[in-house]
Amino acid sequence: MSTEPQPAPYRPDPAISAISEWIGDGVDAAPFPDHALRFRNTRWDKAVGLDSLGEEEWIAHFGQFAPLPDNLPRPLALRYHGHQFRVYNPQIGDGRGFLFAQLRAADGRLLDLGTKGSGTTPYSRQGDGRLTLKGAVREILATEMLEALGVYTSKTFSVVETGESLWRGDEPSPTRSAVLTRLSHSHIRIGTFQRLAALEEKAHLAALVDYCLAHYPGPPPPADAPGRDEPAAVLMHQAVERMADLAASYMVAGFVHGVLNTDNCNITGESFDYGPWRFLPRWDPTFTAAYFDENGLYAFGRQPEAIRWNLAQLAISLRQLVEAEPLIAALDRFGPCYTQAMMRRFCWRLGIAPRGVEADGALIEAAEVTMREQQLSPFAFFHRHRSGRNAAGRLAEALVGHALAGEDHPHWDQPEAESLLIEEVEAIWAAIAEHDDWQPLHAKVAAIRQLGAALGDAPAPSGHLPITPCA
Numbered sequence: 001m002s003t004e005p006q007p008a009p010y011r012p013d014p015a016i017s018a019i020s021e022w023i024g025d026g027v028d029a030a031p032f033p034d035h036a037l038r039f040r041n042t043r044w045d046k047a048v049g050l051d052s053l054g055e056e057e058w059i060a061h062f063g064q065f066a067p068l069p070d071n072l073p074r075p076l077a078l079r080y081h082g083h084q085f086r087v088y089n090p091q092i093g094d095g096r097g098f099l100f101a102q103l104r105a106a107d108g109r110l111l112d113l114g115t116k117g118s119g120t121t122p123y124s125r126q127g128d129g130r131l132t133l134k135g136a137v138r139e140i141l142a143t144e145m146l147e148a149l150g151v152y153t154s155k156t157f158s159v160v161e162t163g164e165s166l167w168r169g170d171e172p173s174p175t176r177s178a179v180l181t182r183l184s185h186s187h188i189r190i191g192t193f194q195r196l197a198a199l200e201e202k203a204h205l206a207a208l209v210d211y212c213l214a215h216y217p218g219p220p221p222p223a224d225a226p227g228r229d230e231p232a233a234v235l236m237h238q239a240v241e242r243m244a245d246l247a248a249s250y251m252v253a254g255f256v257h258g259v260l261n262t263d264n265c266n267i268t269g270e271s272f273d274y275g276p277w278r279f280l281p282r283w284d285p286t287f288t289a290a291y292f293d294e295n296g297l298y299a300f301g302r303q304p305e306a307i308r309w310n311l312a313q314l315a316i317s318l319r320q321l322v323e324a325e326p327l328i329a330a331l332d333r334f335g336p337c338y339t340q341a342m343m344r345r346f347c348w349r350l351g352i353a354p355r356g357v358e359a360d361g362a363l364i365e366a367a368e369v370t371m372r373e374q375q376l377s378p379f380a381f382f383h384r385h386r387s388g389r390n391a392a393g394r395l396a397e398a399l400v401g402h403a404l405a406g407e408d409h410p411h412w413d414q415p416e417a418e419s420l421l422i423e424e425v426e427a428i429w430a431a432i433a434e435h436d437d438w439q440p441l442h443a444k445v446a447a448i449r450q451l452g453a454a455l456g457d458a459p460a461p462s463g464h465l466p467i468t469p470c471a
Helices: 015-023 055-062 133-148 190-198 202-215 231-253 300-318 324-331 334-350 357-374 378-384 393-399 422-435 439-455
Strands: 024-026 036-040 076-078 082-084 087-089 099-104 110-116 155-166 175-184
Touching: 015 024, 015 076, 015 099, 015 202, 036 055, 036 133, 055 155, 076 099, 082 190, 110 133, 133 155, 133 175, 133 422, 133 439, 190 202, 190 300, 202 231, 202 300, 231 300, 231 324, 231 334, 300 324, 300 334, 334 357, 357 378, 357 393, 422 439
Parallel strands: none
Antiparallel strands: 024 076, 036 155, 082 087, 099 110, 110 175, 155 175
C-alpha cells in the first residue's frame, strides 16, 4: 500500500446498482441550514479524480449531496443486522448515513463515498441522524493517524459543518453539527450477510458473495483447502486473511476501536466507523475505549478474539451456501495469519527486517515487556527504538541479527514521539469549541502525515489481489 495516494481520473462505477433493490433503500440528505467546509482531504481527492472541484462544487456534492456525474442518482441507506456486544439486533442498518457514490481508484479498487450525519433513514430508530462536529473532528484524527501507522482504514474525505445545535448525553450540549463523508473500500459488512441469512434470502446471499468476489478480488484458498472452488468458501478465506491482518494492525498501532460489533466489520478487512476509539497511553491489554464496555469485551488485548468471533458469525451465515468443513478450515487459518501479520507489521514499524517466527516472536515479547516495565505507550516505544536504537537488556538481545530495513529519516531524531492520546484530542477540540481555532487540528494532521512519510510504505493489506496471501 503506497503511503502517497496515486492520482487518477474520475471513474464512476455504481456497481451496487445491480443489487440495490434488496440491499438498501433510496433516501435523501437532510436540508441543513448552513454549509461551512471544515476539512477536505487533499491527499485523497486526487486519487478519485475530484481534486478539480471548487469549494462551492465540493459543498454541493458533500454538504447538499447533489449526485456526482454518472453515479448513483439517489443515496442508498444499506440494510444489515448485527451482533452488538454479542447480542443479535435485527433492527439496525444505516441510521445516519448512506452510500453516496462509487468510483475506481488508480489501482482499480472499487471505492465508496459514504456519509455519517447526513440525516434520518428508515433505520434511524428514533435518532436524529446527525453527527456532532466533535465526532467528525475525532474521526479526522483517528483515520489520519491509523493511515500513517499502516492500518487499512477508511479515509475522512470531507467534513462540512451544518449549522444545527445538537443535544447529546456524552458531551456538553448544545453542540455543533457536521456531516462527514468517508472514502472506503466497500460498505458490505458481516452484518449484511447476517441479515440475508436471518431472512433466509439464500439467492440474495449467493448474489452478495458473487458481488464481493467480483468487486473485491482476493487470492484463492490454499491448494489443500476443502471446498476451495465453492464461492462462499473462497470469500471466507479472503475475509479471514483480511481481518486477521486488521487485528494485527490494531495491536501494532496500539489502537482500541471500542465497538467491534459485526456491523462494524467490513468484508474487505478495512477499519471504519470511529466512535469511542483510543490509542494506548501505556501497554495495557485490559484498556478499553468505550465507557459502556463494562465487561471489557472489546478491550485492547481482546480485539483479535473479537474479530475472530465476528468471522465465526460470517461462517454461520455462509453455512446456507456451503458445507461447514470448508468454512471451519478457513476460520482455522485466523491464528497463523494473525501471527504472520503481527510479525511483518511490528518489524515494519520498528524499521527492521523480519527474521522468522521464533526470532520475531521473541522480539515482540521483549517489546511488550519493555513497554509494561517502563510504562511506555506504543508511540513512545517505537519512536525511541526505531531501527533498534536505545535498546538494552532483553530488548537488545532480541534485536541481535535483525537487519535494518529502509532508509533512516530525520523524524526519528525528534526528542518526543508524535502521538494521539486522548488529552491531545480534547485540546484540539477545545480550541475549536471555545475559539473556533482550527490551526491546532491542521497542525496535527500535518504532523501525523510527516510521521507517515517517515515510516514509509506500509505493508500491503492481506487478502487482496495482487497481494501475496498469508501462508
